[in-house]
Amino acid sequence: xxxxxxxxxxxxxxxxxxxxHGRHDLPWQKQHDPYRVWLAEIMLQQTQVAxxxxxxxxxxxxxxxxxxxAAAPQEEVMALWSGLGYYARARNLQRAAQTIVARHGGxxxxxxxxxxxxxxxxxxxxxxxxxxxxxARAAILDGNVKRVLARVFGIDGFPGEKALENRLWAxxxxxxxxxxxxxxxxxxxxxxxxxxxxxxxxxxxxxFAAQCVALRDGRIAELPTPRAPRAVPQRxxxxxxxxxxxxxxxxRRPPQGIWGGLLSLPELPEGALPRRYAGAxxxxxxxxxxxxxxxxxxxxxxxxxxxxxxPDGVWLSLKRLDxxxxxxxxxxxxxxx
Ligand code: SF4
Numbered sequence: 001x002x003x004x005x006x007x008x009x010x011x012x013x014x015x016x017x018x019x020x021h022g023r024h025d026l027p028w029q030k031q032h033d034p035y036r037v038w039l040a041e042i043m044l045q046q047t048q049v050a051x052x053x054x055x056x057x058x059x060x061x062x063x064x065x066x067x068x069x070a071a072a073p074q075e076e077v078m079a080l081w082s083g084l085g086y087y088a089r090a091r092n093l094q095r096a097a098q099t100i101v102a103r104h105g106g107x108x109x110x111x112x113x114x115x116x117x118x119x120x121x122x123x124x125x126x127x128x129x130x131x132x133x134x135x136a137r138a139a140i141l142d143g144n145v146k147r148v149l150a151r152v153f154g155i156d157g158f159p160g161e162k163a164l165e166n167r168l169w170a171x172x173x174x175x176x177x178x179x180x181x182x183x184x185x186x187x188x189x190x191x192x193x194x195x196x197x198x199x200x201x202x203x204x205x206x207x208f209a210a211q212c213v214a215l216r217d218g219r220i221a222e223l224p225t226p227r228a229p230r231a232v233p234q235r236x237x238x239x240x241x242x243x244x245x246x247x248x249x250x251x252r253r254p255p256q257g258i259w260g261g262l263l264s265l266p267e268l269p270e271g272a273l274p275r276r277y278a279g280a281x282x283x284x285x286x287x288x289x290x291x292x293x294x295x296x297x298x299x300x301x302x303x304x305x306x307x308x309x310x311p312d313g314v315w316l317s318l319k320r321l322d323x324x325x326x327x328x329x330x331x332x333x334x335x336x337x
Contacts, residue, residue: 010152010175010208011175011176011177011180011184012177013207013208014184014187014188014191014207015177015180015183015184015187016207017187017191017207018183018184018186018187018190018191019183021190021205022183022186022187022190022191023049023186023190023194026040026049026053027040027053027056027057028040028056028132029186032132032133032134032135033133034108034129034133034134035065035066035108036060037128037129037132037133038096038108038121038129038133039056039059039060039093040052040056041125041128041129041132042089042092042093042120042121042125043055043056043059043084043089045086045089045125045142046085046086047084047085047086048193049193051084052084055080055081055083055084058080059080059081062076062080063077063080066097066100066101066106066108067097067101067106069093069094069097070094070097070098070100070101070106072094074091074094077090077091077093077094078090078091088120089120091120092119092120092121093120095119095120096118096119096120096121099118099119100118108133110130110134112126112127112130112136112138115129115130123141123169124140124141124142124145125142126138127139127140128140128185128189131181131182131185132182132185132186135181135182136181137176137178137181138176138181139169139172139173139175139176140172140185140188140189141165141168141169141172142192143192144188144189144191144192144193144196145172145188145189145192146159146165146168146224147159147192147196147198147223147224148188148191148192148196149168149171149172150168150214150223150224150225151196151201151212151213151214151215151219151220151223151224152208152211152212152213152214153171153213154213154214154217154219154223155167155168155171155223155224156223156225157224157225158224158225158226158227158228159224159225160227191206191207201220203215203220232289232292232293232294233292233293233294234293234294234296235293235294235295235296236295236296236297236298237267237268237295237296237297237298238267238268238297238298238299238300239264239265239266239267239268239297239298239299239300239330239333240265240266240267240268240277240280240299240300240301240302241265241283241299241300241301241302241333241334241337242266242301242302242303242304242309243301243302243303243304243337244303244304244305244306244309244315246317246318246319247315247316247317247318248265248315248316248318248334248337249265249266249304249309249310249313249314249315250263250264250265250266250313250314250315250316250324250326251263251264251265251266251310251312251313251314252264252314258290259327261325262325262326262327263314263316263324263325263326263330264326264327264330265299265330265333266310266313268300273300276308277300277302279302280300280301280302281300281301281302282298282299282300282301283298283299283300283301283333283336284299284336285297285298285299286299286329286332286333287329288327288328288329295329297329297330297333299333301337318334318337321334321335
């Protein structure tokens, strides 16, 4: 599958690269206060470093410690988060601080299992906090890391799918180095954020350029595999093609919704065919694809007198279809007459 050799090569290359080329001067680095590490990790979820830095500084200036955050009015916490987005993070942050005060005597828990129990903290964030605050030897696996692993090791499949995610966790754990866990973890983050970006990875600068399966096989755009498109729902509708002396009866669609404001054929409600159309002639079904569903349109043609039809209908000569505001599949049906 790849020629990376023993897994320790992965860690060795990554650590060497991080030490030379990774990020070392971020405001939450070079210290081990779990509160600060945790705050940074939460702010960095879905958010770029450059955006986070001023928020991180402002937040710490107002709440330098966990107890102050736990006791603050929620509006004040939200105001400091305002503009950073994903506000559930701020609410969970404060709830987690309150939980730490209530359950752990105000001391940030050291065990990953306990960290993971806190509101707003998943397995990967718990591991990152444990690594940077306590030097724990634990694996992270956020979206960036999944992308790097899928590409370097040429792993197919959507990484959000449970079975594959479990495999990636096992791989991430097997790659952990015996030493330098901080540089290694930071290296994974830095590589995913600065080199192995989703659209334009800078493979020329990458420590894995010689081993990366995606690069070797020209599959960077395919890996990681995107989520499979959802099955498109199928709907069906019957429409009436009511004809009178070379004209067809149309209805104007309501302004909102599908084909809003256009002229279309009258729809038949679901259920048995009304007796007056018992002799109607079925025409070939026309299939039309919308963004969110597929519609099968089954036309039934009948000759009628104008007196028998609804007064709000619009009679259109079949010779004047060109200028009429018709949806494409309805035009197709009428042009086939
Ligand atoms: S070689 Fe390119 S695609 Fe492969 S891990 Fe490095 S940056 Fe990503």
